[in-house]
Structure formats: C-alpha cells, structure tokens
Amino acid sequence: MKFRVDNRYVAPLFITCILVVGHFAYGFLESYERTALAIGAAIVTELVLGRIFFGKWLNLASAYITGISVGILIRSPAFWPYALCSVVSIMSKYVLRVKDRHLWNPSNFGICALLLLAPDTVAVLSVQWGNFLWPMLVIWVLGSIIIWRAKRFHISFTYVLSFFLFAFVRSWITGHPWRAEVAPITGPMYQLFVFFMITDPKTTVRSKTWQCVVVFFVAFVEMLLRLNQVIYAPLYALFIVGPTAMLIETWLESRRPVLTQESPAA
Amino acid sequence: MKGRATARTVLTVIFVALLALPLLLKHFRTRGEAANTALDANAALSRYGFRLTEVGQAAGINFVHQAPTLDPKLKHIMPQVASMGAGVSIVDFDRDGWADIYVTNSGEGSKNALYRNQKDGSFKDVAAELGVGDVNQPGTGVSMGAVWGDYDNDGYEDLFLYKWGKPELFHNDAGHGFTRVTDKAKLPAWVNANTAIWFDYDRDGKLDLFLGGYYSEDVDLWHLKSTKMMPESFEYARNGGRKYLFHNLGGGLFEEVSEKLGIDSRRWALAATAADLRGTGYPDLFIANDYGISELYFNDGKRFREVGKQTGVGFSPKSGMSASVADVLNNGNYSIYVSNISEEGVLIQGNNLWVPRDGTAGESLKFDNLARAMDVEIGGWSFGAQFGDLNNDGTLDLYLVNGYISADRNTNYWYDFSKIAGGNSTIISDAADWPPMDGRSLSGYQPKRVWLNDGTGKFVNVAQAVGVGDVYDGRAVALVDLWNRGVLDVVVANQKGPLLIYKNTVGPDNKWIDFELEGGASNRSAIGAEVRVFWDGRQQVQEVTGGSGFCSQNQRRLHFGLGKNPSLEKVEVRWPSGKTQTLDKPAPGQVYRLKETV
Numbered sequence: 001m002k003f004r005v006d007n008r009y010v011a012p013l014f015i016t017c018i019l020v021v022g023h024f025a026y027g028f029l030e031s032y033e034r035t036a037l038a039i040g041a042a043i044v045t046e047l048v049l050g051r052i053f054f055g056k057w058l059n060l061a062s063a064y065i066t067g068i069s070v071g072i073l074i075r076s077p078a079f080w081p082y083a084l085c086s087v088v089s090i091m092s093k094y095v096l097r098v099k100d101r102h103l104w105n106p107s108n109f110g111i112c113a114l115l116l117l118a119p120d121t122v123a124v125l126s127v128q129w130g131n132f133l134w135p136m137l138v139i140w141v142l143g144s145i146i147i148w149r150a151k152r153f154h155i156s157f158t159y160v161l162s163f164f165l166f167a168f169v170r171s172w173i174t175g176h177p178w179r180a181e182v183a184p185i186t187g188p189m190y191q192l193f194v195f196f197m198i199t200d201p202k203t204t205v206r207s208k209t210w211q212c213v214v215v216f217f218v219a220f221v222e223m224l225l226r227l228n229q230v231i232y233a234p235l236y237a238l239f240i241v242g243p244t245a246m247l248i249e250t251w252l253e254s255r256r257p258v259l260t261q262e263s264p265a266a
Numbered sequence: 267m268k269g270r271a272t273a274r275t276v277l278t279v280i281f282v283a284l285l286a287l288p289l290l291l292k293h294f295r296t297r298g299e300a301a302n303t304a305l306d307a308n309a310a311l312s313r314y315g316f317r318l319t320e321v322g323q324a325a326g327i328n329f330v331h332q333a334p335t336l337d338p339k340l341k342h343i344m345p346q347v348a349s350m351g352a353g354v355s356i357v358d359f360d361r362d363g364w365a366d367i368y369v370t371n372s373g374e375g376s377k378n379a380l381y382r383n384q385k386d387g388s389f390k391d392v393a394a395e396l397g398v399g400d401v402n403q404p405g406t407g408v409s410m411g412a413v414w415g416d417y418d419n420d421g422y423e424d425l426f427l428y429k430w431g432k433p434e435l436f437h438n439d440a441g442h443g444f445t446r447v448t449d450k451a452k453l454p455a456w457v458n459a460n461t462a463i464w465f466d467y468d469r470d471g472k473l474d475l476f477l478g479g480y481y482s483e484d485v486d487l488w489h490l491k492s493t494k495m496m497p498e499s500f501e502y503a504r505n506g507g508r509k510y511l512f513h514n515l516g517g518g519l520f521e522e523v524s525e526k527l528g529i530d531s532r533r534w535a536l537a538a539t540a541a542d543l544r545g546t547g548y549p550d551l552f553i554a555n556d557y558g559i560s561e562l563y564f565n566d567g568k569r570f571r572e573v574g575k576q577t578g579v580g581f582s583p584k585s586g587m588s589a590s591v592a593d594v595l596n597n598g599n600y601s602i603y604v605s606n607i608s609e610e611g612v613l614i615q616g617n618n619l620w621v622p623r624d625g626t627a628g629e630s631l632k633f634d635n636l637a638r639a640m641d642v643e644i645g646g647w648s649f650g651a652q653f654g655d656l657n658n659d660g661t662l663d664l665y666l667v668n669g670y671i672s673a674d675r676n677t678n679y680w681y682d683f684s685k686i687a688g689g690n691s692t693i694i695s696d697a698a699d700w701p702p703m704d705g706r707s708l709s710g711y712q713p714k715r716v717w718l719n720d721g722t723g724k725f726v727n728v729a730q731a732v733g734v735g736d737v738y739d740g741r742a743v744a745l746v747d748l749w750n751r752g753v754l755d756v757v758v759a760n761q762k763g764p765l766l767i768y769k770n771t772v773g774p775d776n777k778w779i780d781f782e783l784e785g786g787a788s789n790r791s792a793i794g795a796e797v798r799v800f801w802d803g804r805q806q807v808q809e810v811t812g813g814s815g816f817c818s819q820n821q822r823r824l825h826f827g828l829g830k831n832p833s834l835e836k837v838e839v840r841w842p843s844g845k846t847q848t849l850d851k852p853a854p855g856q857v858y859r860l861k862e863t864v
Contacts (some may be wrong), residue, residue, distance in 0.1 A: 031582065052273055077616030077638050081288075088284050094274070095281045118288035119611035120644070133690060176682070176701040183689025183699070229681035231612055 007150060008061045014146050015068050015196065018139060022072075022188070034082045035071035041086035042067030049094050062106075062202075063090060069107040069192055074114065076122045085110040085122075093202075096243075099250045103243035105200040112239040115232055124189065124232055136186060143195040152199040158212040159198055160185070162219030170223055184234075193234050203242055205249045214245040305731045311773050314718060315657035318733040318756060318768040326388040327381060329765040332373030334408045334430070337490040342702035345671045346679075347487070348372070350460060351430075352741040352759035353411030353817030357423045360441030365746045365821050367757055368398070368425070369765050370409035374488075376402050378409055378427075379765075383748065397444045398425055398436055404488075407431010407456070411742065411817030415464030415473045417514055419790040423822075428459040428477060430487055437518070451512070451520045457483050458507050464812030465540040465549045466789045466842050468567045472514035473789045473812065478535030478553060479507015493698040497534060498691040501583035503557035505695065506534035511570075528570040533558045537589040539814040541600050542796065544628050547844050549794050552579075554586030554604045560618075564629075578623075578633045579604075584615040588816040592653035592662045593807045594640070594719060595621070598798065600807070602633070605648030605666060605816070609709050612680050616643040617651075617666075642666075642717050642725045647709035650816035654745035654754040658776035658827030660804065661719035667740020667758055671703075672710030679706040711737040738763035742818035747825060752778045752855060754825055759818070777828040777854040779837075783810060786862035787843040791822065794842035795862075799826045800835040828854050 019035070042063045050058035070085045089110030093102040096109070114122045147153045167181040174181075184190060198204070198218060204211050218234070218241045225233035310317040322328075331352040333345075340347050351372025356365050364383035371378050377399040381389035393399030402408045407429040414423040422438035435451045436444040458481035464473045481487065482505060485495045497503035509529050512520035524530065533555040540549035544564065551563040551570060559580040563570040574580015579602065588605040595601070599622045606615040619642055620633035637643035645651075646668035653662045671679070682701040686694055693699045714734050717725035729735070738760035748755045748767070756768040779799065783792035793812040798805060808824045828834070837849040841862045852858060 049277070052277075053270065076614055077635075077643055080291075084284060084287060088281065091277065091281045091284070095278050113285055114288065115611070117285060118292070120292060121288065121614060123612060123614045133692070136690060174701075177699050179693050179696075179699045180682070180686050180689070180701050183686050183693045186690035186693065187688035189688065226681075226685075231681055231684050 008059060010146050010149065011196065012061050012064050012068075014142065015065055015192075017142075018191070019068060019072060021135070034079060035068070037079060038071035038074070038082040038086045039064060039067035041083040042070065042090050045087050045090040049090065053094055065196060066090060066106045066110070069196060070110060073107070073111055073124050073189065073192060074122060075124060078121055081114055081118060081122045085114045088113055098247060099254070101246065101250065102202060103246045105197050105203045105238065105242060108197050108235060108238050108242070112232075112235055115235070124235065136188075136191075139188070139191050143191060147195055147199060150199070152201070154208060155199045155204065155211050155215050156194045159194055159215040159219055162216045163222070166219050166223035170226060173227065190234065193238075197238060198242075203246060205245050210245070210249070214241060217241050217245075302727050302730045304733075304735065307733075307771070310732045311771065314728050314732055315659055315776055316732060316753070316770055316772045318716070318770055320733070320736070320766050321769045322765055322767040324387075325767055326384075326390065327765055327767060329369050329371075329379050329391075331369075331760060331762055331765070332371055332376045333762050334372045334374060334487075336487045339490050339493050340487070340697055343697060343700045345673060345703055346708065347697070349671060349739075349761060350741060350817070351408060351410050352761045352763070353409065354742045354744045354757050354759040354765065355412045355414055355813075355819035356744045356746040356757070356821040357414040357425075357819075358822070359414070359423055359438055361422065362441075364750065365748055365823075367744075367746075367765075368393075368412050368414070369759055370411055370427070370817070371402060372408040372410070374402060374404045374408060376408070378402070378412075387749065396442075397446070398427075401427060401434060410460050411462065413462050413464055413813040413819050415475075415793060415812050416789065416791045417464070417473045417475075418518060419472070419785075421790060423791065426462055426464070426475060428457070428462045430458045430481065431456060433457050433459065433462075433477065447518055450518050453512070453520070454483065454510065454522075456486070457510070458485060458487065460536050460817060461538045461553075462813060463538050463540055464791070464793055465551075466794055467511070467540075467549060467551075467565055468513070469548065469788075469794075469842055469844070470514075471785070471787060471789055471843065472516055473791060473793060474514050475510075475512040475520065476538055476540070476551060477510040477512070478538050479509060480534050480536060480556070481507055482532075483507050494696045496695050496697050496700070497557040498695040500557055500687040500694065503534055504532050506532050506555075506557070508532055509535065509553075527568070528572070529563060531561060531572075533561065536587050537604075537816050539589040539591055539602075539811060540794070541591040541809050541811065542794070543600055543622075544631055546628075547840075547842075552589050552591070552602055554589040556585050556587065557583075559583045560586050560589075560604055577631055578635075579618070579620050584618070587649050588651045590652055590814045591809070591811070594619070594653070594662055595723065596661060596721070596804050596806050598805050598807050600809070603642070603651055603653070603664065605645060605651050605668075607647050607709070608644045609647065609680060612684060614644075617645050617648055619643075640723055640725055641727075642715075645715050646712040649741045650743040650818055652743045652745050652815045652818070652820060654820070654825065655778075655827030656716070656754055656770060656772075657718065658753065658772050658778045658829070659721070660776075660801075660806070660827050660829040660832075661721045662806070663719050664715070664717040664725060665743050665745065665756055666715040666717065667743050667760075668714060669710055669712040669737060669739040671708040672737070672739050673703075673707045674705045675707065675711065677704075677706040678710075679703050679708040683708060710739065713737060714740060734768065736760075736766060738766070742816055744815070744818045744820050746821035747780070747823065750857070752780065752825075775830045777830070777832050779826050779828060779834065779852060779854045780857040781824045781826075781837070781839070782822065782857055782859045783824075783839070783841075784859070784861045785841060785843070786864040787845065788841045788862055792842065792862070796840045797824050797826075798838040798840075799828075800837070801828055801832045823857065
C-alpha cells in the first residue's frame with residue numbers, strides 16, 4: 001500500500017519540522033507557551049468564525065500555518081501579542097474581503113499590523129535558528145521540493161532571483177558590500193516568507209505569469225523600502241503589493257463580459 | 267442572510283477594536299510613566315524619599331573615558347567594536363574607612379584613575395603615583411574593567427585589571443602603592459576580557475578569580491590577521507573568548523582550572539557574578555553572554571555544572587550585558603537581573619529578572635523571568651545594572667544605564683545592523699561584510715532608568731524625577747556610600763563620556779544599617795559572606811560580591827535600608843567558611859564592623 005500525504009498537510013508538516021528541528025538544534029522558540037498560544041489562538045478563531053460564516057468546521061491546515069508562523073516570527077517578551085496577532089490574522093480573512101476573496105496573507109497582515117501598532121512590544125525575528133549553513137540549505141532544499149510539488153515553485157524562484165538582482169542594485173547604489181545586501185535572505189525569516197507567505201494560494205493572483213510579475217514587484221518595493229532603511233521591508237512590501245495585485249485582478253475580472261449561452265436563433 | 271451580515275458587522279467592529287488594543291495598552295502604560303518627569307529636590311524627596319545630584323566636577327573628578335583605536339580594517343565599524351572599556355570599581359584601598367573609586371580608560375596610552383576619597387567631599391587621582399594609572403601602553407592592550415579582592419589575606423584589597431590585552435594583577439602594598447605581580451601569578455599573555463570576579467569557589471579561605479573572554483584570545487584587535495573575528499551568530503555564537511578559573515594556591519600563585527572543573531564555554535561573556543543561590547554555602551556562578559544564552563554553573567566546591575536550561579535561565583538567547591543578584595522580594599531568596607537590548611520597532615529582547623519559582627530550591631531550583639510583571643523589562647540598549655536601596659525604605663531598587671553609540675542624532679545604524687545580523691555565519695562573522703557606520707548612532711542618547719521598588723512586586727522608573735537626566739552611553743554602575751552618610755550614592759562610567767557621581771540625598775525618616783565584614787577563617791575580603799537582616803516581620807538577605815553588573819564592583823560594605831521607625835529583631839551573618847554569627851536587636855543608623863574569628 002502506498003503511503004500518501006494529502007497535499008493540504010504537506011506545508012503544515014514542513015513548517016512543523018522547521019519548528020521542531022530549529023528548536024531542538026538551537027532552542028530558537030521564545031517559549032513553548034508563546035508558540036502554543038499563537039497556534040491555539042489561530043485555530044480557535046478559525047473554528048469559531050468558520051462555523052459562524054460558513055456553517056461548518058473548516059479544515060485547520062491554513063490556521064495552523066498562520067499560528068505557527070506567528071509563533072516563530074513574532075518576538076515579544078509579552079504573551080498577548082502572540083494571541084492578538086494570530087486572532088487578527090485569521091479575522092482579516094473574514095473581514096477584509098472583496099468579491100468573496102480575502103486580500104492579505106493572514107500572517108503577513110497580522111504581523112505587519114502588530115509591528116505598526118505595537119513597535120514598543122513586538123519585533124520580528126531576524127535570526128533565530130542559528131546562522132549556520134547546513135540547516136539553511138536543508139530548509140531551502142526541502143522547501144523547494146515541497147513548493148514544487150504544490151506547483152508554486154515558480155513564485156518562490158522568481159522572488160529569490162529578483163531579491164538577488166535587487167541586492168546587487170542596492171549594493172551598487174549604497175556602496176555597501178554585496179554580501180551585506182544578500183545577508184538577509186540567508187536568515188530564517190526569509191525561508192518562511194518565501195515558502196509560506198508569498199506562495200499562499202488564497203492571496204496570489206490566478207495567472208502563473210502574473211504571479212511571477214507580482215513577486216517581482218514585491219522584491220522591487222522591498223528594494224525601495226530597504227533603500228529607505230525599513231527593517232521589515234519584505235513583510236511591508238508584500239503587505240502593499242499583494243492586496244494591490246489582488247484588487248487589480250478582481251477589478252479586471254469584474255470588467256470582463258460575462259459569457260452567457262444564447263439560444264439558437266429561431 | 268441578514269444574520270450573516272449582522273455577524274460580519276459585529277466581527278468588523280471587534281476586528282477594529284482588537285487592532286486598537288495595542289494603542290490603548292500603550293496609552294495606559296505611558297500614563298503610568300507620567301510620574302517620571304523632572305521634579306525639584308523637595309518634591310522628589312517628599313514623593314520618592316531621595317534625590318540624586320551629579321557632583322562629579324565639584325568633587326574634583328574630571329575623568330572622561332577614551333575609546334581605543336583598533337586595527338584600520340575595522341575603521342568602518344570602529345564605534346561599534348570599540349564600544350566598551352568604561353569600568354568602575356569601588357574599594358577602600360588604604361583602609362581609612364572611606365570609599366575610593368577606580369576607573370578604567372581605554373585609549374592607547376590613556377591613564378586609569380584611582381580617586382582617593384579626601385573625606386571632605388572631594389577626590390584626588392593617585393593612580394599614577396601608586397602605580398596603577400599607566401596601564402594602557404600600546405602593545406599591552408587597553409583596560410576594560412577591574413575588580414578588587416584581598417587575594418593574599420593581608421588586609422589590603424589587591425587589584426585585578428582585565429583588558430583587551432594582557433591581564434594584570436597588582437598587589438596592594440598596605441595602601442602605599444601597588445606592585446605588579448602578574449608574572450608570578452602566571453596569568454595568560456592575552457585575553458580579550460570583559461568580565462572578572464573574585465570569589466572563593468572552594469571555600470578554602472583564599473580568593474579565586476574568574477575571568478571571562480569576549481573576543482577570542484587569539485585575536486589582537488590592533489593587528490588583525492583576519493577580519494573574521496566577529497560573532498558567528500547574533501544569538502548562537504560560540505566563537506568568543508575562553509573562560510578562565512584561577513585557583514588561588516597561596517603565596518601569590520594561581521592555577522588555571524576552568525576546564526578541569528567543568529567550565530568550558532566559548533560564548534561571548536560580558537558579565538559574571540557569583541552567589542549562593544541554593545543555600546549550599548558554595549557560590550554558584552552566573553554568566554551573562556552577548557549573542558547567546560546565559561549560563562548558570564552550580565558549584566559544589568570541586569566541580570561546576572552548567573544548569574542554564576535546567577533552571578530556565580539559559581533558554582532564550584539574548585544579548586546579556588550585565589548580571590546582578592538581589593533579594594528583590596524581601597523573602598530571603600536571590601533573583602538575578604540580566605540586561606539585554608530593546609529598541610522600539612526593531613528588537614525587543616527585554617531585560618530578564620530571574621526570580622526563583624515558589625516550591626523550587628536546591629537541585630530543583632527553577633527561575634521565572636518576571637521582568638515584565640515587575641516592570642523592569644524595557645531599558646533600551648541596556649548595560650550595567652545594580653541593586654541597592656536608594657531611598658532606605660527597606661526594598662532594593664535598581665539603577666540601570668544604557669545607550670550604545672551616541673553619534674549623529676538624526677541617523678541610525680539599526681537598519682544595517684539588523685541586515686547583517688540576520689545573515690549566515692560566514693557573512694556576520696566577517697567584519698569586512700559589515701556596512702560602514704558613517705557616523706550614525708545606534709541606540710544612542712537613551713534616558714537612564716532608576717527603578718524604585720515599591721515593595722509589592724512592582725518597580726517604577728523615577729530617573730527624571732529624582733535628577734537622573736543624563737543621556738551618555740552608560741556602561742558601568744557602582745553603588746557606594748561615598749561620604750559615610752548611610753545612603754547609597756551612584757557612580758557611573760560612560761563610554762567616551764565623563765565619570766558621573768550622583769550624590770544621594772535621602773529623607774531623614776528612613777533608617778538604615780550597614781555591615782563591614784572581615785574574614786578570619788574565610789577570605790579576608792569576606793566575599794561570599796551573607797547577611798540576613800530581620801526587622802518589622804520582614805527580612806532581606808545580601809551577599810558580599812567580588813564583582814557584579816557590567817565591568818563594575820559595588821562597595822564591599824553591605825547597606826540595608828529599614829524604612830521608618832524600624833524594629834530590628836536580629837541579624838544573621840554566614841561567613842564563607844560556614845560559620846554563623848547572630849546579632850540580637852542591633853541599633854539602626856550604624857556601620858557594624860564584624861570580624862570573623864579564626
């Protein structure tokens with residue numbers, strides 16, 4: 001009998017592996033309690049809102065990814081930001097909708113909201129599971145395989161290529177060492193960003209080509225933000241570009257004539 | 267359908283309210299801090315029971331710290347690499363009963379200062395004439411800090427000077443001068459150290475010495491063989507300097523025993539302190555590390571065991587800069603305070619206050635970080651922190667200095683710092699990869715914290731209100747009764763800044779009692795001795811330390827505030843030898859000078 005994992009659970013399994021390996025290799029979790037709180041808050045919110053608005057218990061894979069991303073990415077000595085971030089992340093899917101599509105990747109929305117509204121309490125990890133080579137390579141390779149299987153590899157690949165391109169542009173403009181400009185993408189925050197945030201099927205445009213164009217623009221806006229010394233540039237770039245692309249696509253789709261089958265002329 | 271629309275409206279309202287929540291929380295928090303505004307002396311005295319006045323210049327102290335100029339290959343990030351070296355330690359080197367001040371300097375060829383207390387409110391630098399001033403000669407490295415301890419039990423405190431360079435030991439010749447005894451002690455040729463403490467780990471009556479390396483000892487910061495000398499990680503670095511434990515053999519001889527006894531770490535140590543955390547009689551060793559987790563070593567006198575994870579203090583990697591121990595809850599137990607980095611919008615590590623968990627003790631001792639709950643968490647880019655009862659109300663307050671690099675006020679280096687700090691080890695560890703600082707600040711011009719312990723488990727910052735308004739790049743703090751008035755004054759060493767002397771004025775209603783201990787069977791400095799004061803149904807314990815905070819050492823004398831109209835029940839002294847002594851109903855307002863019988 002061939003063992004197969006439902007595609008919906010591949011990403012949650014992968015991110016759980018990152019969490020477990022990262023923690024036991026480096027102890028990177030702020031605390032078990034905070035991570036559990038983030039995951040629990042996301043799951044409970046999804047269960048409650050799914051029941052209210054869709055009349056059923058939703059599959060929790062997406063909420064789990066949101067919760068665990070918050071648990072890994074958010075850094076705060078307080079407990080409440082973990083719960084609040086997860087809750088507003090999930091809620092954003094239900095509140096910020098246009099034509100029945102939500103616009104922001106949930107954890108991207110929640111984390112950006114907290115960074116903007118609670119900068120005195122919340123930061124995002126910049127380093128967490130060691131800055132060493134082998135875990136980084138393993139995660140990049142595994143992530144690429146999984147994202148390939150999910151048919152989203154082109155998005156991650158385009159973004160990474162664009163990042164490197166713009167890193168060299170930044171280096172040329174600022175005169176800083178190119179290794180310094182490339183440095184951020186070697187950190188773990190980018191691994192979550194590249195594999196889980198920018199590839200979110202619910203918040204990316206439908207066409208494969210335009211998906212690539214959008215992430216190219218994410219990298220471009222990120223470069224502009226970086227040139228203005230914005231520390232969380234990739235998160236903010238996605239926060240700006242992602243929903244903008246979704247809105248444009250929705251608008252274009254609404255202008256397309258609706259094809260109806262006409263009855264043959266008598 | 268209508269019900270769903272209503273639900274969506276309700277959800278939207280809740281969503282907006284949740285987004286507004288952080289702003290509301292901040293509003294209430296800052297309202298609580300509104301008390302921290304400048305007050306006149308009388309108002310501060312009446313409201314908080316004390317007032318601090320900076321009197322350095324008036325006291326004849328014109329010391330300004332100089333930073334080193336390291337290898338030109340580090341020029342682009344020089345302010346960051348050469349960002350430490352302002353240390354201060356308190357000693358009564360001539361045993362005249364008045365506290366003196368030793369200050370370290372770090373410019374090549376710059377002079378350290380030993381300020382002798384003139385007993386008239388002024389100080390005189392006698393370092394040069396006594397032979398402990400000209401200690402930063404090119405080629406020998408520069409000073410980072412100093413700790414005093416009577417290693418030969420002759421009654422006079424000797425000086426150990428740690429440097430980025432050659433560590434030095436000076437014997438105190440009965441207060442008339444100092445003799446360099448480094449070679450006889452067989453100290454290592456070069457250590458890039460930022461912490462050292464005296465303690466008698468095996469309780470043999472002779473002071474031993476712990477020395478913690480920061481940069482690796484094979485790095486000469488003036489002649490770099492390679493620019494790959496930076497930490498390999500911002501949070502998991504293990505490529506720092508080694509640790510040394512010098513066992514005092516007597517006769518001025520020391521044996522290095524760190525590895526033999528279980529201390530084998532290459533984390534980037536910035537601070538260490540020792541205290542008997544488990545009541546075993548043996549001092550346990552706590553090390554605050556930059557770029558990583560803290561380490562706690564349980565000591566049974568013959569062996570050290572690292573128990574950071576087991577006890578909870580070595581779990582979350584931060585940027586430890588200072589370590590100090592105090593009975594903050596007046597329950598007879600020691601808590602440990604570690605300072606870290608917090609910068610709004612960038613990095614919120616938060617400082618740690620490790621409080622023993624109820625129901626745990628001895629081998630099963632566990633700590634919880636209560637810094638947030640007790641409001642001593644956010645202190646900027648924090649460095650030295652020391653506990654002491656500043657208003658004599660019977661609870662231990664906390665003085666914290668901060669500020670990393672104050673340069674251009676309008677530009678900062680945080681973006682570039684975070685960019686490189688997130689990079690792979692091959693990038694972060696190479697100084698050549700670090701973007702140039704170009705005169706930018708990095709957490710500069712930060713207001714200090716004077717956290718007043720309200721006795722109910724909360725601290726409130728009253729720095730501005732009580733007269734602490736400086737924004738220098740603070741490094742070391744020492745608390746000391748400079749003028750024998752029964753109050754704790756504050757001495758602050760600032761990087762590339764002046765030495766500040768904050769003279770304390772305390773309202774007359776709050777009483778105090780002090781203890782000066784001299785070991786007999788124990789080491790003569792009485793480092794490791796514990797005094798437990800019982801009064802008005804309360805108790806507080808303090809231990810004589812051989813160094814705490816960041817590159818600093820408080821006065822040896824133990825100072826206890828007692829509050830108004832105290833009724834002292836008893837005082838218990840436990841000497842490092844294990845002997846105990848009890849004083850029944852001692853009178854407040856006195857310094858008790860106790861000698862241990864041999």
